[in-house]
Amino acid sequence: MNSVILRTATRFMMPLLLLFSIVVLLQGHNKPGGGFIAGLITAATFSLHALAFDPDSTRRVLVVDMRSLIGAGLLIALASAFIPLAQGLPLMTGVWTTIPMLGGDPIKIGTPLLFDLGVFIVVVGISLLMVLTLLDSQEKDA
């Protein structure tokens, strides 16, 4: 596709969409959202980029290979399951810690958040792997 309008719009949209997906990821525990949805939004964002430009330049923006990303996401999710073992708790117990914030409410961080991050990364990796590979074969035909 070769549309100046789409490309320009994409340049402006991308940061906003990515920021939005991070908000969705982080607020997921208390408000609608979570790793899965945020992952899909991020994947859609990069898909937009790939459609507006081409899959190879999207790969350059992404830096990492999607296959590695999937593995990394699975490992992060798995790692979060093992953290409680270090404290003598059963596997996959949610462990939380509170980080005090200067002049604000303290923030609670726990292994479920890490797990959600893993889900997020896996979903991004899988969706983009499919979209980018399909786009590749489109280019080849054209």
Added chain:
Amino acid sequence: MTILACLFLTFALATVAPWVSRGLGRAGGWVLAIAPLTVAGVLVSYLPRVMSGEVIRESVAWAPELGLTISVGLDGLGLLFALLISGVGALILVYAQGYLGGHRHLPRIYAFLLIFMGAMLGVVLTDNLLVMFVFWELTSISSYLLIGFDHNRVAARKAALQALLVTGGGGLALLVGILLLWNVGGSLNVSVLAGRAEAIQGSGMYTAIVLLFALGAFTKSAQFPFHFWLPGAMEAPTPVSAYLHSATMVKAGIFLLARMNPVLGGSELWTTLLTLTGATTVVLGAVLAFRQTYLKKILAYSTVSSLGLIVMMLGIGTTEAVEAGMAYLLAHAIFKGGLFMVAGAIDHGTGQRDAEKLGGLFGAMPVLGVVSIFAACSMIGLPPMFGFVGKEMVLIAVGKAPVWSEWLTGAMVVVAALGTAAAILAGIKPFVGKRIQTPHEPHAPGLALVLGPGILAVLGVAVALLPSVLSGPLVGPAASAVLGLPSEPNLHLWHGWTKELALSGGALGLGVVAFALRWRVRRFIEVLGFFDRVGPERAYEVGLKGLNAVAKGQTRLLQNGYLRSYLVVTMGTAVGLVGYTLWSRGELTLQGVSLDLKWYELMVGLLIAVAAIAAAVAKNRLMTIAALGLAGYGVALMFVMFGAPDLAMTQIAIETLTVILFALVFRRLPDFRSISTRAQKIRDVFVAGLAGVMMTVLMLLASRVQIGSGNSSWFGEQSYIGGHGRNVVNVILVDFRAIDTMGEITVLAVAAIGVFALLRPGLIQPDQKETPL
């Protein structure tokens, strides 16, 4: 927590090992070997406590709801095995650096080896049978990766699959055995079960339990008739053969039998089964070893023989026999591990692996020669090697066996003679005699290749000369853990001028003669050639072929690649099952169903319906995609109205991506044409209509049932208190039901790999109808 930490750290190291190896280059193996050495050091520090009969326990809850605790129970038996695993493991990591140095996939093998090491340590250290089973299976899986390391070769892949299927099949039997034992004995803890041995042996399930456990152990330890996978597994690189197929994995089956001895042992069934299987294997292995001329194959069959010997000792089950079994196990790990590594070094240095085509290498590789001769002497059982001690103990135990004593003694002498010939052929002949031309000029192996077998050769002598310091503390506690009684084995080199010594001498003489006349003996043994045609390996191949044929047939039938027939089958089954259930329970009345529709709900419903119909009748693909997307967004709208914002967001995101994916896929398809006949269209409408009607009826019926679900209110309450989140859906996904989510993302990742493999650039060529896989 120290022992458990060792276990976890081994696995943790496995995940980073490839980078360590890549980053450090030639030092990689040496640095990684520090880890197993540390583990060995930690284990040695427990030696005094274990020797005094204490069992060191540690535990971490794994899944307490299922009775699963990762608990360590370090006793003499576990300690002996764990030291072999970590000690030999450290040597192997160094050896692999020398053997595979410069290989493109060297970093990868370190990860596999460390995973395997962790799994083996898990098997021998845990005292919970189910947890042991998990590690047991992990050894099978990691050995699959290790044997198939050279995955570009068909033979390696085939051998890996064979080993996996045989040991994995045995593993399934073992699992059933464990579950039965759990049912009968009421515990998964071996020490608790040992206290209830009498009740277990008296129960009607006892025979089944013994047979299932034996199946698991025999497949793993390559006992007849499952022995064939072990020689096949010689396709693995030599470090793997030396580690898995001499010192560790094949001994896991023996470990299991030894571990279960206090629970299941002592009965006539146990004694007969183990003694007979062991005796058959020990003789068969020794005879088959004689047919081989390739170094590693000779060693593999002689390993089969040695494993049979130890199983037989456990079967005989007297104090002397168990002590002899444990001593021989230690001796075998030391000399056979060394011989395997020597064989690899010879292959590495000369390019030749056929023992008959090797000779006079001593001048070119003197250090390796000395090491090899030491190990071979231990295998033959010459003093002052530990192999001698082991063999004498075996002969004494066999002589005192309560049944079949004469037969077993006779067999032992023959086996010892054949073993002697095999040891001379594999360990001594390559270095002495006339120099024979090799594919490339022999060069002396580097330090990494000699260090491992060298240390083992020194150990072989040291262990024999220092029984109170080295062998005693290991063999005694191990035997006593197997027997459940205190054990003080006599591990001294010199037992006096005994009958056993005379038998040993006779066997040695016979062995030398057999070696000298080996061509004639081989022709004699070739009678056994029929084994290749009707033996167990053939049975395995026929079975595998049959399995593939069945799988192919049912795939053709059920998964023929026509989406329409999948849909018909899926929908038809669903409608049939649900319809029958509703009808048979008399639920098919619309009594009590109330339709309380708001006008806007009706509007959204209509929108979805119109979109669905449009998708069905659209004349081009883009319109179909758009219409389907519209239906999807309509459903999302529905979710919003019924208070499920998470679902709605997910639906919208999924719908967006699906439309993109559809658009990308559809462009690849041939032109959009109507090729269905009228009859097919009627069928499709019928199936679709039926599915729609069923779903509608089901929803209407469901709406009249008011379920006061305990779950949802519990989740609602616990979400914030236990899960620190106000979004119940998300807390369920990432906390309460995280293990489900873990499973789902794993499945997704596997599916993505499949998609990638199918669409991978280069595979798709525009004018190619079918892509070869």
